Amino acid sequence: MCASSTRPSPWPGAGGAPCGGCSCRTSTPERSAVSTVLTTPALPLARTAFPEREDKAVHLADQWALGVLADTRRGLAPSPAREIAELGRLMAQRAEELAALDDTTVVARLRAAATTALQGGHRAALHEALLLVAEAAGRALGMRPYPTQLVGAATLVRGRLAEMQTGEGKTLTAGLAACLVASAGVPVHVVTVNDYLAERDAEKQAPLFGFAGLSVGVVIHGKAPEEKRAAYACDIAYCTGKEMVFDYLRDRVAQGGRASVAQLRGRQLFGALPTPPVLRGLHYAIVDEADSILIDEARTPLILAVKAGPVDNADELPRALSLATTLVPDDDYLIDESRRDVRLTRAGRDKVTAATTGWGGPWRAFHVREHLMTQALRAQRLFLRDQHYLIDSEGAVQIIDEYTGRVLPGRTWEQGLHQMIECKEGVTLSERTQTLARITYQRFFARYLRLSGMSGTAREMARELSVVYRLDTVTLPTHRPSARRYLPDVVCRDRDEKWQTVAEEVARRQARGQPVLIGTRSVEASEALSERLHAMGVPHAVINARQDAGEADVVAQAGQRGAVTVATNMAGRGTDISLGEGVEALGGLFVVLTEYHESPRIDRQLLGRCARQGQPGECVAITAIDDDLYTQHGGVSYRALVRWQQLQGTVPAVWMSACRRAAQARAERMHARTRRDTLRQDRELEQSMGFSGDPL
Structure with missing residues (x-):
């Protein structure tokens, strides 16, 4: 059931756009219509045609002060347990009253209560709206939310980040909050980490939205602009962060940067803007797996580029790669594996200069010569096939997202690195690209009028989330005590x-019928393990960037008796594995972590695939001393452990645990510096573009 919207549009002559899969037609709300619900006099709005918050830089001293205030607020904040208990009592007291209401009355009262709750922030009105949306979920989905999920939804509505442990029902929690906010007439974006989750979650929650008279659209990679415009025009749009940011950049480029309503009308009148924008403003967003999107993926700016013809100096790339093989590590160049960077030494520069004497062309210019050699060394030593990229069926180099384990279609490395890797692999060189626009996740998501998020692993990043995104983190207790059983770590020599x-x-676990999920960090590692299992006669399924067909079917079977699933990070976030009949008696799902990540949050996400909602489950970490985390970030302590192993043959597990924690802390500090530098550079570029009259 979908309801039509008659809200006016600021776009000249724009009517409604059909929502994907819906029979209704919705239109873009004016700034004033939404500002009465979400904005306050203290909220600075950007001077643009569509609603969004003003993007302001925060000085270092202010960042420190904001961090202290965030820690103080978090320490003094009341426990959510009190509100959980209060909502539990209200649900019990009013169960008969709400059950007696007809569907139309439930929806009408939900819209009234939701509008009051968002306009004034009234606690009583918010609780009323939560009870009504819970009743709607019970009727539409056959699922009665727990009080913990209702408080999670309340946290999202208030514009905060709800930390809910894995398996606590974040998909339904986001659906409740999205339904409540959209019922107040506010457009909602639910942002997920990949297309699979966007489609899955939208499909699961569609009956609830339909019951409330709301339309829902899905934005995934590969959709045409018209389809995306229709999806964004729906009351609720599920999408991925990357896809939405690129749509935002395309809109801004088409508008010629920031533009007011009058400017857009004028440009359309004179034919300078033939089609309306895809997005209709940044009103309210729920970011699922918020620490992945807002923290991990925020190290790299998103760059919108177009093809600009054949790459320069294409004939010189093979010569650069050949010359790079003659250079000696440590003597001629230094490698920083943690930053994936290479620096030529003085001896290396002299050696390259001598070897290229008389070559002519780009080799005569010092900076071009050094750039070619640096990129050649990076392509050979730091970017590895089936770990950082793969070659698809069409012979193209496809980047693998290190956080999700998925292919990033259409994405390329910049400054000639992508073409250098293509040359190394012997495939056809792609065209060079020209940058049209860029923005960081930090600046984009901070532009929402109200931003909220969810994650099972956010407390470690609470200060940064508060300073950068104005998101206070609220940690919610589990609905049921966790029954997860952690086995002692196993440390191998290699x-x-x-x-x-x-x-x-x-093989031992599979023989007794217990389902097993094995997490690996790369395509290469997953396929290496797959070969071992094949050799031992263990039937299994593999999910990675190369083998992602039928992912939903593989996940659906992963909890069945005797199932064995080998997966990269694709199965680490958002994957809900249901246990088959009799599996609980065998100990539940058994999860094996085969390599620690640079962030312990990612490790916890994988281990959180088992023992959900009070079910039994077991997990173990089986790692090696020469894993990348230790070799790249271990430092002096790791070298000491390697020396001890050479002398004694083994390393005490407690020492390896301490080394792992130190390495992860070192990596997290490095990534935090990278995020700060990326944000600073993006603001400096924005400021320089502002002088030319074309800021984003």
Whole structure:
């Protein structure tokens, strides 16, 4: 059931746009219509045609002060347990009254209560709206939300980040909040980490939205602009962060930067703006897996570029790669694996200069010569096939997202690195690109009138989330006590021993019928383990960037008796694995972590695939001393452990645990610096563009 919207549009002559899969027609609300619900006099609005918050830089001293205030607020904040208990009592007291209401009355009262709750922030009105949306969920989905989920939804409506442990029903929590806010007439974006989750979650929550008379659209990669415009025009749009940011950049480029309503009308009148924008403003967003999107992926700016013809100096790329093989590590160049950077030494520069004497062309210019050699060394030493990229069926280099384990279609490395890697692999060179616009996640999401988020692993990043995104983190208790059983870590001497140990443990578990999920960090690692399992006669399924067909079917079977699933990070976030009949008696799902990540949050996400909602589950970490985390970030302590192993043969597990924590802390500090530098550079570029009259 979908309801029509008659809200006026600021776009000249624009009517409604049909929502994907809906029979209704919705239109873009004017700034004033939404500002009465979401904005306050203290909220600075950008001078643009569509609603969004003003993007202001925060000085270092203010950032420090905001961080202290965020820590203080978090320490003094009342426990959410009190509100959970209060809502639990209200649900019990008013169950009969709400059950007696007809559907039309429930929807009408929900819209009234939601509008009052958002306009004034009244606690009583918000609780009333939550009870009504819970009643709607019970009727439409056959699922009665727990009080913890209602408080999670309240946290989102208030513009905060709800930290809910894995398996606590974040999908329904987001659906409740989205339904409540959209019922007040506010357009809602639910942002997920990948297309699979966007489609899955929208489909799961569609009956609830339909019951409330709301339309829902899905924006995924590959859709035409008209389809995306229709989806964004719906009351609720599910999308991925990357896809939405690129749509935002395309709109801004088409508008010629920031533009007021009058400017847009004038440009359309004179034919300078033939089509309306895809997005209709940044009103309210719920960011699922917020620490992944707002923290992990915020290290790299999103760059909108167009093809600009053949790459310069294409004939010189093979010569650069050949010359790079003659250089000696440490003597001629230094590698920083943690930053994926290479720097030529003085001896290396002299060696390159001598070797290229008389070559002519780009080799005569010092800065071009050094750039070619640096990119050649990076392509050979730091960017590895089936770990950082793969070659698809059409012979193209496809980047693998290190956080999600998925292919990033259409994405390329800049400054000639992508073409250097293509040359290394012997595939057809792609065209060079020209940058049209860029923006960081930090600046984009901070422009929402109200931003909220969810994650099972956010407390470590609470200060940064508060300073950068104005998001206070609220940690909610679990609905049921966790029954997850952690087995002692197993530390192997090298990777070969690790894979053999993992394969033997999996075979043992599979023989007794217990389902097993094995998490790996790369396509290469998942396929190496798959070969071991094949050799031992263990039937299994593999999910990685190369083998992602039928992902939903593989996940659906992963919790069945005797199932074995090998997966990269694709199965680490948002994946809900249901247990088959009799599996609980066998100990539940058994999760094997085969390599620690640079962030312990990602490790916890993988281990959180088991023992959800009070079910049993077991997990173990089987790692090797020569794993990337230790070699890249271990430092002095790691080198000491390697020396001890050489002398004694083994390393105490407690020492490895301490080394792992130190390495992860070192990596997190480095990534935090990278995010700060990326944001600073993006603001400096925005300021320089402002002088030319074309800021984003």
